[in-house]
Amino acid sequence: MRIKFDQVNKDYGSISALKDFTLDVEPGEFIFIVGHSGAGKSTILKLILNQINPSSGEVMIDDIYLNNGKKEEIDHIRKKIGVIFQDYQLITDKTVEENIGICLDIVEFPKDQILSKIDDVIKKVDLQDRRNLFPAQLSGGELQRAALARALAVEPRIILADEPTGNLDMDNSWNLIKLLKDINENEKTTIIMTTHDMSIIDSLNKRVIKLENGEMMEDKKEIKTEKKAKKNISSKKE
Amino acid sequence: MTILKTTWHHIRRSPFQSMVAIIAMIACFFAISFYAIISDGLSTVIKYFETKPEVTIFLKDGLDTNAIQTIQKDLASYPNVKETKYISKEKALSIYKEQNKDNPMLTEMVTASILPASFEIIVSDPKVLEQIYQNYSSKTNIVDEVIYQKDVIKSLLEWTEIIKRIGISIALIIGSISFLTVFTIIGMKVTNRKEEIRISRLLGASAFYVKKPFLLEGMIYGVTGALVGSLLSFIIITILRSKINSFFDPIIFITNKPSFYLLVLSSEILLGLILGFVASWIGARRYIKF
Numbered sequence: 114m115r116i117k118f119d120q121v122n123k124d125y126g127s128i129s130a131l132k133d134f135t136l137d138v139e140p141g142e143f144i145f146i147v148g149h150s151g152a153g154k155s156t157i158l159k160l161i162l163n164q165i166n167p168s169s170g171e172v173m174i175d176d177i178y179l180n181n182g183k184k185e186e187i188d189h190i191r192k193k194i195g196v197i198f199q200d201y202q203l204i205t206d207k208t209v210e211e212n213i214g215i216c217l218d219i220v221e222f223p224k225d226q227i228l229s230k231i232d233d234v235i236k237k238v239d240l241q242d243r244r245n246l247f248p249a250q251l252s253g254g255e256l257q258r259a260a261l262a263r264a265l266a267v268e269p270r271i272i273l274a275d276e277p278t279g280n281l282d283m284d285n286s287w288n289l290i291k292l293l294k295d296i297n298e299n300e301k302t303t304i305i306m307t308t309h310d311m312s313i314i315d316s317l318n319k320r321v322i323k324l325e326n327g328e329m330m331e332d333k334k335e336i337k338t339e340k341k342a343k344k345n346i347s348s349k350k351e
Numbered sequence: 352m353t354i355l356k357t358t359w360h361h362i363r364r365s366p367f368q369s370m371v372a373i374i375a376m377i378a379c380f381f382a383i384s385f386y387a388i389i390s391d392g393l394s395t396v397i398k399y400f401e402t403k404p405e406v407t408i409f410l411k412d413g414l415d416t417n418a419i420q421t422i423q424k425d426l427a428s429y430p431n432v433k434e435t436k437y438i439s440k441e442k443a444l445s446i447y448k449e450q451n452k453d454n455p456m457l458t459e460m461v462t463a464s465i466l467p468a469s470f471e472i473i474v475s476d477p478k479v480l481e482q483i484y485q486n487y488s489s490k491t492n493i494v495d496e497v498i499y500q501k502d503v504i505k506s507l508l509e510w511t512e513i514i515k516r517i518g519i520s521i522a523l524i525i526g527s528i529s530f531l532t533v534f535t536i537i538g539m540k541v542t543n544r545k546e547e548i549r550i551s552r553l554l555g556a557s558a559f560y561v562k563k564p565f566l567l568e569g570m571i572y573g574v575t576g577a578l579v580g581s582l583l584s585f586i587i588i589t590i591l592r593s594k595i596n597s598f599f600d601p602i603i604f605i606t607n608k609p610s611f612y613l614l615v616l617s618s619e620i621l622l623g624l625i626l627g628f629v630a631s632w633i634g635a636r637r638y639i640k641f
Contacts (some may be wrong), residue, residue, distance in 0.1 A: 162553060184558065192555030204547045206364065218353045219556045267554075 114175055114193065114270045115140055116161060120332045121170035123156050123327075130156040132327045133334045134170070140270075143294070147313050148324035154307035155199065156327075158273045161305070162196060163187050169275035171176060174271075190314040192220045195264030199275040201256045209235070210244045220267045234262040237292065253280030261289060265296070272296070274306040278313065286310070290317070357564040358571065363541055368491020369572070372536045375529035376627070377583070380619050382525045384584035386518035387615045392595075392604035393511050399602045400507060405482050408487050409467040409495040418493065422470065429483060431476035438469045467495055477508065530630045533572055537565050537634030548639060562635045568630025570624050577623030581616050 123131040131153045138144060146154045159165045163179045172179045177186050194301040196202075197338050203212050210231055217227045235244050238258040247296045248256060257280045266273055272293065278286035290313055308314065314321055323331035362369045408426075410419070419437065426435040438446070443466040451457045474480055484499040541548065548561045592605040 125531075164553060188555050188557045190555075191553065194555075196553065202550050204550055206360075207584070215357075215551065216554050219551060219560060221555050263554075324444070 114190075115173075116271070116303065116305075117171070117173040118157070118160070119171040119173070121160065121167045121172060122164065123153070123160065123318040124168045129327050131160075131167075134327070134333075136322065136329070138305065140303055141297070143297045143304045143317070143319045144306070144335055145317075145319055145321045146305065146307045147309070147311070147314060147321060148307075148325060149309075150326040151276070151326075153327040154324060157324075158305065158307065159277050162191065162194060186255075190284060192267065195267055195269030195272045197257070197260045197264050197272070197274040197277045199279065201248065201260045203256065203259055203263070205248050208245050209251070209262070210239060212248075212259065212345055213263050216263050217266055220292060222267070230266055233265045237265060238262045240286075254282060254285055257281055258285070258289075261292075265292075268300075269302060271303045271305070274304065276307055276309065278308065278310055286313070319340055354567060358567045361544070361564055361568055362571070364542065365540060368536045368539060369568075372529075372533050372572040373575050373579075375532035376572050376623060377580040378579045379522070379525040379626075380580025380623060381584050383522050383619060384581040384615055385588075386522055388584070388588055388605060389514065391606055391611060392516065392599075393514060395604060396599065396602055397511060402444045403475055405477065405499070406472045406483050406487075407498045408472070408483075409498070410469060411493055411495050412467065414468070414493060417561040419468075422493065424469060426472055426483070429474075429479055431474050431479045432472060433475050434471075434473040436471040436473075438471060440464065440466050440468050442517075443468065468575065496533060526626070529576065530626060533569050533627060533630035534604070534634040537569055537631040538638045540568070541565060541638035548624050548629055558639060562632070565635040566628055566631050569627035569634070571627070571632075572631075573623030573625070573627025574620055575617040575623075576627075578616075583618045585612055585616075 116136070118134050119254040121131055121134045122129065131150075134153070135159070136157075146157060148154050156165070160167060160179070161174070163164065163172075163182070166180050177190060179187065179190070182190075204211075204215065206320070207215065213231050213234060214227060217230060222230060231244075235241055238261050240255060240258055240262060243251060243255055243259075248259070252261060257277060261274075264274075274293065277289055277293075279306050281289060293304055293306065294317065296302050321333040322329060323333070408422075409424070423435055423437060426432060440463040440609060443460065444463040447461060447466060448458050472480075480499055484497055488497050489493050552558075552563050588605055592607070595605050596603055598604075
């Protein structure tokens with residue numbers, strides 16, 4: 114799915130979260146969005162998800178203008194997006210398994226395959242012994258992994274990850290990055306990830322958008338030397 | 352299966368709110384069932400009186416056959432007259448004897464000549480009775496007396512009308528209260544689950560998808576209320592039936608036909624389903640803004 118931002122501005126009262134932002138994301142790209150707190154990273158993800166509308170400009174996914182899109186079209190797009198929210202956004206009175214199950218039900222995943230899909234993603238994020246616990250019973254890292262499992266379960270075309278390593282230890286952070294990298298390479302899933310962690314960005318040779326006070330300061334394109342990135346992840350994990 | 356599970360989860364998470372909604376629905380359908388049973392009893396009473404001779408015209412002695420036939424034709428020409436029955440002096444005597452067969456003293460002295468011939472008129476619309484009564488009361492040359500159970504029928508019609516109005520008003524008031532209760536409770540439940548709804552919408556759930564469990568919840572309240580309310584009233588009516596029926600004897604005021612109770616039950620379940628659905632639909636629509 115192609116994502117386009119065309120001269121997008123987003124204001125919260127007198128504060129400009131995004132200024133004249135233009136971006137074109139090709140299907141299957143892996144993009145990092147970096148910047149300090151309040152730079153506008155999360156605003157970009159919220160705009161893609163149509164959680165908020167731009168003050169001006171256009172946000173497009175494929176041929177659909179999100180600002181004026183019909184509700185059905187927005188719902189359809191959202192079903193193709195896996196989101197790892199910064200604050201997890203798990204339903205508090207449902208277990209990890211139920212949280213994933215609801216998400217699969219929403220995207221109309223075949224009923225007879227839901228359980229095996231839940232097993233599969235829970236295993237991927239290593240939460241087998243936590244699957245029947247409620248969000249309040251999980252640690253920050255476990256919540257992050259539960260949110261990741263939910264995002265992966267729907268086999269999305271786009272993954273939006275808002276600081277997904279923020280609450281993870283070094284090992285789990287690198288496992289998550291490796292998982293996202295594999296999904297991006299094998300499934301050609303577009304991944305847009307916001308992060309503070311420069312070591313992650315440095316280790317992967319991917320496109321980087323640098324934001325400062327809502328303005329794009331840099332758009333560093335990927336240099337096609339994949340071997341270097343793989344080597345970096347392996348050495349970091351060691 | 353997921354929607355049922357979610358709905359059950361919603362009910363279990365706030366059992367007292369659910370209980371209030373169900374109790375309101377039970378009260379509503381209890382009243383409606385009672386009203387349905389009483390209405391049925393009243394129509395049985397009216398039907399009973401409709402099948403009885405409602406005006407009896409006693410004729411003067413000495414009228415010839417031509418005169419009697421003329422009266423019969425005239426009576427039959429009134430609108431809504433179902434039957435005009437001529438009771439001759441001899442027939443009147445046999446009826447009298449039948450009615451007093453246990454008291455020979457009363458029958459021994461009576462002969463056909465002292466009993467008047469009469470017409471019994473049965474109508475389908477009681478309003479025509481007044482007209483016949485007025486017209487024949489003035490024909491003193493051929494009519495001895497006109498007996499019209501005017502007051503009985505008049506008060507019966509009046510009472511039926513009053514009971515119908517009271518019943519409909521009570522059903523409407525309780526129905527509105529239960530509608531508002533379900534509407535408010537669903538609204539509260541939507542507010543309580545705002546976060547869950549918001550997350551589901553961000554994951555791609557349609558507005559209808561997030562409303563579905565609430566609609567089902569409203570329908571469950573409606574059906575449960577209809578089922579419990581009507582069964583409760585059926586039980587009470589069954590207990591009181593023999594007493595009520597003996598009071599109205601020989602009319603069977605409280606019917607014992609299972610088909611009637613099945614019809615009431617199924618209609619109320621349908622009504623409960625609609626009432627619960629509409630109340631929760633409006634409640635959910637009002638509060639789900641995203």
